[in-house]
Amino acid sequence: MTSPLLLLPGVTMDHILYFCDYLEIARLRNVCHSLRNHIDLFKPDAHVKEVRLGNWENAEICFESENESKNNSRIWIGYKEAHDGCTVACKTHMGSTPLKTISGLDPMDALMQDFKIYLRHLKTPLIKFKLDEICCDPLLQIMRSQTFKLKTNKLQLCELSTAQILAILRFFDANCLKNLKIFTDVNDVTGEPLGVFHELFETEYWRNAEKIRLSNFYISDVRQISHLKKFEGCMSTATIDDLVFLKNTFIRLTGFEWIHINFDVDFDVPSINEAFGAPSFDIEFTNSWFFRIHNDTSVLWVELTDNEVLVIERVDRSDIPPGAVVINY
Structure with missing residues (x-):
């Protein structure tokens, strides 16, 4: 029997499909060959707001969607090795589907085949895209054959090497990407942080971003973060002039929220007092x-903890502790 949707004018049907989320589109594709082909x-928009590829060592896809009525939809698909193939498990907010076994197919190949289906329906920029190392190289392979760049406001990269980070970034739209988080463990061989990521600072992704968080990568110059509204990361050392520069920069930057920097070398507090004046609190x-x-109505709060952790934050005057002195800039 022909689906009632296919009896509608093309414009009407496309308008209806536009408001379907990813899960609904995936179900509609299984109704009949004609609807699948249409x-x-x-490529109706799937209205996915968040995508996660991989989870530690697990081959997974997770989609978070939001339809027009604001009812959240979630679909999780997990892929595992099985005898002569792989198993596929699917869970949604409506429950789980029976476990499927696919013969002759590698789990990651199955994952990427499903992700290609999603890419066909991607039009609206994502809110967030999270990528784990296990899926990075397979994603690079399929993105090299695409003629478009992924658009997302937030990008989170987990356990990727510096080479993988630079390779995958170029497949994202730098003008759309405003929030970048890179989480990487310390070097497994030496146990030391991974050093300064000079190549990243020179990219348009760094220059265009508004919020950045780095784990175990160091910045080498405070001026590398002077355009950011939010930053969290590490630095080996900084001068008193660097602290004054940061204070003067962020007191003027519209929309500034906070920065958090861990230093390896302790600051000389008396020298800071000479530059800033006696602590307010x-x-x-x-x-x-x-x-x-x-x-x-806000003030700029500069806090130094244990002489090595610097926090600069814009806070409301009502949050100032009683008795604290506000310094005129």
Whole structure:
């Protein structure tokens, strides 16, 4: 029997499909060959807001969708090796489907075949895309054959090498990417952090980003983060002039939220006091300065903990501790 959808005018049917989420589109593709061919040809938007590829050592896809009525939809697909092939498990907010066994297919190949189906329906920029190392190289292979760049506001890369990070970034739209998180363990051989990622700082992805978080990669110059509204990372050492530069920069930067930097070398607090003045508020192991922001209801809070952890944050004046002195900028 012909699906009622196929009896509608093409424009009407496409408009209806536009409001379907990924899970609904995946189900519609299984109704009949005619509907599947129409969906694959016209690529209706799947309304996926978040995608996760991989989870540690596990071959997984996870889609988070949101339809027009704001009812969240979630689909998780896991792939594991099996005798002469792989098994595929699927869970959604509506329950689980029976475990399927696919003969003669590698789990990662099966995952990427399903991801290619999703790519056919991708039009709207994603809110978040998370990629684990296990899926990086297979994703690179299929993206090299694509004629478009993935658009996402947030990108999270987990356990990728520096070469993989630079390779995968070029398949994302730098103008769309505003929030970048890179989580990488310390070097397994030496146990030491992975050093300064000079190549990343020179990319348009770094220059265009507004919020960046690095794990175990170091910045070498505070000016590399002076354009950011939010930053979390590490640095070997900095001068008092660097701290003054950061304070003066972020007190003027519209939309600035906070930075958090861990240093390897302790700061000389007396020298900071000479540059900033006496702390506005201090407790054991922590010194805080509050700087007035003219024509604003917030202040710039600079905090140094254990002489090696620097936090600069814009906070509301109501959050200033009683008795703390606000320093005129």
